[in-house]
Amino acid sequence: MKNLKSKVGFGLVGFLSLTSLANAAVTADSATGNLSGSLDLGPFFTAFSLVIVAAASMWSAKKALSMFRS
Known part of the structure; x- marks a missing residue:
């Protein structure tokens, strides 16, 4: 999971740098x-x-799935 978060973080930084140059x-x-x-x-x-x-969607899905576990 940690690896996925770093990939998403790097992708977001790359996306924002491209939008800053384009706009x-x-x-x-x-x-x-x-x-x-x-x-x-x-x-x-x-x-x-x-x-x-x-982020809010992932958090709410995690909370919903935890309700079914217990």
């Missing part, structure tokens, strides 16, 4: 080196919500 509307001025732009936080909040819902 950053940042431009760089080559003359001055200034960065400008904005970052759309919608995908980050969506990914965070999905992780929370998945």
Whole structure:
């Protein structure tokens, strides 16, 4: 189980790094080196919500299965 958790953790970090690169509307001025732009936080909040819902689902399934054991 520990191995599965580490795989999921690494996958989540990889997913978030890809979404950060894809959704950053940042431009760089080559003359001055200034960065400008904005970052759309919608995908980050969506990914965070999905992780929370998945964790809650696993917890509730574990609780439901433990009720049948006893």
